[in-house]
């Protein structure tokens with residue numbers, strides 16, 4: 161137990177270890193107020209028996225670029241049994257060099273910016289099709305109508321996952337996305353569900369690999385199966401963990417980005433008008449929207465050797481939680497950080513990370529979100545929230561912050 165920041169009592173559970181409770185509805189509604197309180201105590205704070213929690217932009221960026229910090233296979237945030245059984249969990253997201261370098265290089269050969277650019281017309285058509293249906297209804301849950309189906313369709317087509325199979329993997333992906341939170345924060349049932357879903361998802365993917373091997377297509381899974389460089393190729397386990405990563409990272413994040421961004425615009429009508437009238441480019445606006453309410457709120461690193469973070473010494477093996485959402489609201493880097501200002505230069509946000517793990521899918525996420533925001537703003541001049549502030553519900557996750565639904569009126 162520890163004193164609460166406001167001095168009104170003692171805290172336990174996550175509040176004692178982190179300084180906040182990530183699943184408290186009050187935190188989910190506005191984590192930034194809680195981060196600000198933490199940041200007042202310094203660039204990095206340490207709770208009882210918890211990790212070092214880093215809120216400053218400079219300190220987060222320094223750790224992300226520092227080879228003295230790595231992911232270490234994420235063993236530091238896993239339960240004991242998962243450390244041995246969960247080989248397929250170890251995607252290159254949680255690997256360190258040289259394994260990370262090798263795998264990211266192999267995947268990068270198949271997942272190229274050119275491949276993403278080729279998707280531009282398809283993404284534009286998809287957005288228009290989804291908006292046609294939504295406009296006809298007049299009032300919709302924008303998560304269901306646009307934010308979910310757009311990225312899920314794009315990543316499925318990119319990877320070559322048959323359209324008819326989408327409903328099957330929705331539940332698996334949802335459990336895996338929730339399961340990205342550090343294990344020490346999650347209820348045991350949620351971890352068990354994640355592991356069940358991972359096993360079912362992997363069995364499904366193995367079957368799909370067999371079909372693609374026998375009959376390759378013009379898709380990323382076929383390309384990954386064929387990728388080979390100097391005699392090096394992806395093993396079956398590597399292929400599995402990479403596909404799981406691409407599918408989970410490839411749409412859960414973008415769903416949140418579209419939902420969070422549209423909500424921010426609806427709460428700031430003058431900024432929405434500036435976007436609609438072309439007073440700001442959609443690319444500049446998107447950086448500010450990523451900064452303002454980031455879909456990925458935190459990540460972890462472990463010290464591979466003794467180091468320091470923002471003036472605090474860190475021992476070898478110690479876990480560090482980098483609060484990217486807090487770093488994006490750091491007044492030392494962004495003036496008046498709680499104000500949404502689409503015209504500002506927000507490029508120092510850490511929404512896509514930094515360093516060797518910088519998001520591989522950033523160009524795809526941008527392509528999709530820019531198309532969605534531009535067409536939505538242009539086609540729905542009467543766009544408005546169809547619920548009061550109490551009607552908004554967030555998914556109970558720390559790492560991937562996103563709305564469970566976003567009721568809007570389109571006309």
Ligand code: HEM
Pocket residue numbers: 252253254264315405406409410411413414417454455456459460510511512513514516517518519520521522524525
């Ligand atoms: C708004 C959308 C997205 C956001 C905010 C986002 C955010 C991030 C962040 C913060 C990281 C770094 C994590 C860390 O350093 O620990 C990351 C890594 C990654 N992202 Fe994204 N992402 C998005 C969309 C996508 C998409 C669409 C894909 C793929 C189709 C993707 C694939 C990846 C992969 C493969 C990595 C691991 C890179 C590595 O470890 O080298 N992401 N993403």
